[in-house]
Each structure stands twice: as C-alpha cells, then as structure tokens.
Amino acid sequence: DVKVTQSSRYLVKRTGEKVFLECVQDMDHENMFWYRQDPGLGLRLIYFSYDVKMKEKGDIPEGYSVSREKKERFSLILESASTNQTSMYLCASSSQSDRGEETQYFGPGTRLLVL
Amino acid sequence: GQSLEQPSEVTAVEGAIVQINCTYQTSGFYGLSWYQQHDGGAPTFLSYNALDGLEETGRFSSFLSRSDSYGYLLLQELQMKDSASYFCAVPGGGNKLTFGTGTQLKVEL
Numbered sequence: 756d757v758k759v760t761q762s763s764r765y766l767v768k769r770t771g772e773k774v775f776l777e778c779v780q781d782m783d784h785e786n787m788f789w790y791r792q793d794p795g796l797g798l799r800l801i802y803f804s805y806d807v808k809m810k811e812k813g814d815i816p817e818g819y820s821v822s823r824e825k826k827e828r829f830s831l832i833l834e835s836a837s838t839n840q841t842s843m844y845l846c847a848s849s850s851q852s853d854r855g856e857e858t859q860y861f862g863p864g865t866r867l868l869v870l
Numbered sequence: 871g872q873s874l875e876q877p878s879e880v881t882a883v884e885g886a887i888v889q890i891n892c893t894y895q896t897s898g899f900y901g902l903s904w905y906q907q908h909d910g911g912a913p914t915f916l917s918y919n920a921l922d923g924l925e926e927t928g929r930f931s932s933f934l935s936r937s938d939s940y941g942y943l944l945l946q947e948l949q950m951k952d953s954a955s956y957f958c959a960v961p962g963g964g965n966k967l968t969f970g971t972g973t974q975l976k977v978e979l
Contacts, residue, residue, distance in 0.1 A: 759912075786965045795878070797957060797971035798913070805965055813966065845912065849965060856901050856920065857965050861912035 758782070759862035761846055767868045774833040776865050778846030786849040787829035788813075788859065789821060791842040798845065804829055836869045843867075872896045874958055874970035881976045882948055890943045890973045892958035900961040902934050902941040907972070908954045916943070916956075945975070953977045 762777035780787065788803040790813075800813030802821040810821050818840060822830040829848075833840055843866050847859040874894045882888040892902065901920040905913040919925055919934035919941060931944040945952055955974050959967040 788966065790969075795971060798969040800966060800968075803966050811966075814968075847913075851965075856903065856918040857961060857967065858903075858915045858918070859905075859913075859967060861914070863912050 759846060759848055759860050761844075761862040761865050763865050764863060765866050765868075767870065768833075768836050769870050770837055772833075772836050772869075774836050774867065774869075776831040776833075776844055776846075776867070778829045778831070778862055779827050780829075780848035780860070781827065782848065782850065782860070783826065784848035784850050784860075785826075786857070787823065788847040788849070789819075789829065789831045790845045790847065791815070791840075792845055792864070793842050801831065836867075838869050841867060841869045872960060872962055872968040874960065874968065876956075876958055876970040876973045878971070879974045879976070881978060883978050884948055884950060886948050887944065887946050888948060888975065890945075890956050890958075890975065892941050892943075892970055894939050894941075894958070894960055894970075896939075896960050896962075896968075899936060899939075902932070903959045903967065904932055904943045905957045905959060905969070906954050907957065913957060948977050950977050950979075 759780045789801045790798040804823040820832045846862040849859045904916040907913040917932040934941040955972040959969045962968045
C-alpha cells in the first residue's frame with residue numbers, strides 16, 4: 756500500500772513563527788503536492804514538485820515556500836505564520852496508471868492553528 | 871484557467887441511489903476523477919473517466935460526457951458509511967489536479 760505520512764496531525768503556532776510541515780512518501784513517486792483545505796473552498800494547490808529540487812507554484816503560493824531535497828520528502832514552509840494560514844494542510848504524491856491518469860495519494864493532513 | 875462546479879450538499883436515505891454532478895470548464899481536457907473524503911480523513915481516489923460513458927466499480931459508477939463538459943458519480947445501495955465529501959477533479963497540466971469544492975453526502979436512516 757502507498758503510504759504518505761505527515762509529521763504532525765495537529766499544530767498550534769503563534770503569528771510570526773516559522774512553521775515547517777513535513778511529508779514523506781514511500782512509493783518512489785516523482786510528483787508531490789501541498790494543498791490547503793478550507794470549508795467551502797475545497798482543496799487548493801499551494802505548490803507541487805515533479806522532481807528533486809524542482810518546484811512549481813500552484814494556485815495560492817503566497818506566504819509559503821517548499822523544499823524537496825530528497826525524492827521521498829516534500830516540506831512546506833510558512834516563513835512567518837499568519838492567522839489566515841489557519842487551515843488543514845494535505846500532502847499528496849502521485850503516479851500515473853496504465854490508463855494514463857494521475858492518481859493522487861494523500862497523507863492524513865495537518866490541522867494548523869495560528870494564534 | 872479551470873473551474874469545476876458541484877452541489878455543496880446532497881442528502882439521501884440508506885439503500886437509495888444518489889447522483890453527484892460535476893460540470894467543468896478547462897482549457898484542455900484529459901479526464902475526470904472522483905475522490906472521497908470522510909470527516910477527518912484523507913481524500914482517496916475512487917474513479918477516473920477519460921472517455922464518454924459509464925465506468926462501474928461495485929456500487930459506485932462514474933459517467934462522463936465530454937461534449938457537455940459534465941460528469942457524475944452514481945452511488946447505489948447507499949450505506950451509512952458512504953456519508954462523506956466527494957470531489958471531482960481534472961488534470962491541470964504538469965501532473966497536477968484541480969479539484970471542485972466538494973459535495974457533502976449525508977446518508978440517513
């Protein structure tokens with residue numbers, strides 16, 4: 756079974772703190788993604804990476820950065836946390852099936868509260 | 871850009887059939903996926919349609935009409951455990967997906 760793990764299920768931080776969210780996958784997937792999920796807004800893509808040291812901005816990259824030093828690990832960084840970054844953060848990795856579709860496998864999520 | 875529309879909430883009774891619709895606008899189309907997410911859980915892949923028609927996987931089926939930019943997820947013999955949020959998604963190029971805002975399905979006794 757594909758396994759995507761995230762470093763914390765719940766996190767409480769203060770405004771202005773630097774926050775690191777870690778994600779590890781064990782299936783040797785090339786692609787990894789960070790989303791945030793907010794009620795009524797669905798999943799919004801923050802950043803993604805298709806290879807080590809490669810990154811691409813998603814739909815809402817402002818206030819975030821990422822790091823992919825190893826294939827299995829993709830980190831999301833909040834340089835200076837703000838209250839509007841309180842959210843559920845979901846990491847995913849993906850593979851392409853024989854039919855050509857990209858199936859994404861998600862981690863359990865990190866619920867971040869910024870006070 | 872890409873956008874997807876789904877109803878925000880659907881309610882049905884146990885044993886019934888329910889259909890969750892999704893309309894999309896994309897610059898290029900490569901297929902429509904569906905994901906399920908239980909409260910507090912991670913989204914999990916359900917199905918994928920690249921071509922028009924119905925794909926069946928057990929109690930769940932997914933339909934696509936590319937000419938209408940429309941698809942739906944059909945759940946039969948509803949069970950309480952089917953209560954969850956369901957998201958449609960389309961590839962956005964570069965191996966990324968754009969998700970709809972999700973439909974919360976409530977199954978009642």
